[in-house]
Amino acid sequence: MDPWNVERRDEAMKSLLTLQQRLVPDVIETMKGRFRILRQMYDMQPVGRRTLAQVMDTTERILRGEVDFLKDQGLVAVDSSGMRLTPLGESLLDALGEVMGILDGRADLERELRRVLGLRAVRVVSGDVDENPEVKGDLGFTAARFLREVLRRGDVVAVTGGTTVAAVAARMPPVHPGNILVVPARGGVGERVEYQANTIAADLAERLRAEYLLFHVPDRLSEEAYRSLAGEPQIAEKLHLIRQASIVVHGIGQAIAMARRRRLPPEEIAVLEERGAVGEAFGYYFDQDGRIVYQQHTLGLGLGDISGMRAVIAVAGGRGKAGAIAAVAKAVAPHMLVTDEGAAREILARYKGCGDQGEGAKTAEIHEIS
Known part of the structure; x- marks a missing residue:
């Protein structure tokens, strides 16, 4: 099917x-x-x-x-x-x-979200992860099942860090399509070890009996460090493999919460707030219309790499993340969004009836905070 x-x-x-x-x-x-x-x-x-x-x-x-x-x-x-x-x-x-x-009516929510956000497919699990943390397991379960459906022999699968993507790896059913490589979507040193992209890539690879690649570089780099590391032959070789990914599974973060978790200085956070940043994915920060308002220096997948992939799977939930999910969905335009009822109902309450729905990724000037 x-x-x-x-x-x-x-x-x-x-x-x-x-x-x-x-x-x-x-x-x-x-x-x-x-x-x-x-x-x-x-x-x-x-x-x-x-x-x-x-x-x-x-x-x-x-x-x-x-x-x-x-x-x-x-x-x-x-x-x-x-x-x-x-x-x-x-x-x-x-x-x-x-x-x-x-x-229970979630199929109607899925249909409305597809229309409002202009996405190809949406799955909504019951509950709200903000009210019940166990819903995160349901998000992981649903995203893992979809990943199994689209996985093909020879795929390179990229994963980002975070608790929700970790739940995807933990609930991946054992399938063995063969010749699969699992890679971290970007550097993640600095996060808690169990939620780093490296750890999640290794966990998912174990479930798939696949090979995996580790990418030990910091999540956030200065411009000088970025240029220096990108020129290293071993780093460049791993980046080349990561950019061969045909599937990516990624989480979505609230912009200011992610900035604080990455220990951005207060003055930089203030700039993000001034520019209206609400969502974050792949090191990009987006406003409510899906426009990029800040891009940090990070080694790994960028939006240009994602656009040519066969399957882009976004997974995030919680009513408090509704704005972030909608913003990133407009910018990244994932093929499949897996979310929960709390986020779905809040997104529809905010965006239903807006005139610019479903336009997908928007172009805008990219601001870098140095």
């Missing part, structure tokens, strides 16, 4: 579910309950029945009956370490996730 043709797929599934809900409404409720069990089990596996029952606020007796059914269907395996999903169970969980999105 074409992973990009979400509009036609969703409409066909919605028609079928409408008929099913009218004819056998109990089936829908049962399906929702079993989806919740599979989803929670996937996040916690291997997990014991008592622990899972407590997390799901149900009794062991009720859960035992459901797990026995799922086991008989070949969806769940049970051993001394606990319960876990089988490959068939994981595959079914993927399909059920799309069904749940249609049943």
Whole structure:
């Protein structure tokens, strides 16, 4: 099935579910309950029945009956370490996730976001990561499944740093298309080790049984350091490999929060605020219209490298990031945006009805703060 043709797929599934809900409404409720069990089990596996029952606020007796059914269907395996999903169970969980999105109205949010932001595909997970940090796992799960759909033998996959992209790597299903190279999208020394692009690239490569490249350079460089490092033969060779990426998975940051995390001086942060910076990605800072208002010196992928890629996957959530997500989406124009309900509803509330929707990337003067 074409992973990009979400509009036609969703409409066909919605028609079928409408008929099913009218004819056998109990089936829908049962399906929702079993989806919740599979989803929670996937996040916690291997997990014991008592622990899972407590997390799901149900009794062991009720859960035992459901797990026995799922086991008989070949969806769940049970051993001394606990319960876990089988490959068939994981595959079914993927399909059920799309069904749940249609049943609870998230498919309508996805359609509106595609229109408003001018994107090819959008997936919205339930909840708001600002209110429930566990939603970040759902963002990672959904983005990882889409990455699996578009991955081909011989691909070079680039990843940025950050907690949300780390969740993508952690929830990537084991697939082995062969001859894959995973690379960090840019330097990231200075971030917490577990959220650096290098670490995430290594984690994702392990899940894919792929090769990976490490790129040990600082995230932010002075102009002199940038020119010096870029001229180093080993750095130049790695940059060449990184720029061969056919797929990139990237996060989205709030401009001022990212500037502070990167320890920009107060006077530079003040300039960003004056220029209306709201979103950040790949070392570029964007205003609410997707115009670049500041570009820092960083080694790695730039917007020019991204434009020719086969798949650009952006993943970010939380109502507080709505402005940043919309700004970066307009500038970068990812092929797939994975976000949550909190961000989706806030974006639509802010941007619905604006006259310049869906224009994609905008050109503007790039300001560099030295």
